[in-house]
Amino acid sequence: MELPKGISVCCLTGELHVRVCGRGTFQNGQPLRRFALEMIEKGATQCIVDLAGCEGMDSTFLGVLAGIGLRLNQNNGHNRMRVTNVSHRHLELLQTLGLDRLFSITPAGTTPAYVAPANANFQRLPDSDISQLNKPLNKNDTADLMLEAHDNLIEADSRNLAKFKDLTQYLRDRATKHDPSKTS
Amino acid sequence: MKDFRIEQETKGNIQIVRLTGSLDMYSFPRLETQLNTHLQQGHYAILLDCKDLDYIGSAGLGALIGFAKQAREKGGDVKLLNVPERIYKIIELLGFTKVLQVHTDESAALASFTAH
Incomplete structure (x- = not known):
């Protein structure tokens, strides 16, 4: 069965399951971030992301995943x-950013230990299919998300600072200009 | 999706770097190497032709700011040319157009390097 493009989620007794279909970018990171933080607040203790x-x-997008991982840990x-x-290809990227030390990784072709049940009811997050975005992104929200x-990513691995x-x-200078209370 | 490609051309003391495909976390290191080589060789005037670029990621954009800053410190700059509308919207959304010059005409872009 072909998955719908975008980010689909399902929460099952403390496990947040996420399926990413298509690209994960700054354009659809916000809906995932919001949903994941809400689920963690409601008691989710682990997150399984299927790539x-x-x-x-x-x-x-990787920084959003890192943020969820840091919060859960x-x-x-x-x-x-x-x-x-x-x-x-994705593994190389995760390794480049040091996220292989923050995440538990199951390579493609290997049976993962945590799989959502076949009848799990995945829902696509609104505004998560970037090919179908029909309203402009908010400048300040996007810049804040990006920052x-x-x-x-820097907190996950200090080598990312460079x-x-x-x-x-x-982005920090921009945020400070927009709202002087946001000083580093 | 087109494969990422970099083509080089020199006009006077300006390096034109023509980009094709998707400039993302996977392909950006290739451009980074190319730009570092130019700066190390003393080529501080760099024009990135984005006409055939399909996509640019956030990290790539951020890194271009750093390269432009380094080039400006040496009297040059890194400027963008022929940015497709979809990519321009992303650049503008985050205000990057205030720190990266974007041109629509190659002759004007080349002339702008010597104008200041």
Whole structure:
């Protein structure tokens, strides 16, 4: 069965299941972030992200995943974020950003330990199919998401600071200009 | 999706880097290497032709700001040319157009390097 493009989610007794189909980018990171934080608030203790249908991820989307992983680990201990069906290409990306140490990774072709039941009722998050976005993104929300996501990547692995310092500096300066109370 | 490709051209002291395909976390290291090489060789005037670019990711955009900053410190710049509308919307959304010059005409873009 072909999965619908976008991000589909399902929450089952403390497990948040996420399926990424198509691209995961700064354009659809926000709905996932909001939903995941709400579920963690309601008691989710682990998150399983299935990348079987994922065509690519940008650093903001990876930073959103890192933020969910950091929050879960903070509440519940290590390796609460499990990423499954990880292709070689995605694995290289996760390793480049040091996220292989934050996430528990199951490569594509291997049976993951945590699988949603076949009858699990996945719902697609609104505005998560970037090919169908019909309303403009909010500038400040997007910039804030991008900043938070890249800060998460730096918190997950300090080697990311060199990669993202120009971007985070720019976004921090921008946020401060927009709202002077946001000083670093 | 087109494969990511980089083509080079030199006009006077300006390096034109023509990009094709998707500039994402997977392909950006190739452009990064190319830009670092230019800066190390003292080529500080760089024009990125984005006409055939399908996509640009957030990290790529952020890194371009860093390269532009380094080039400006040496009297040059990194500028964008022929940015497709879909990508321009992303660049504009985040205000990157305030820190990265975007041109629609190659001659004007080339002339802008010597104008200041």
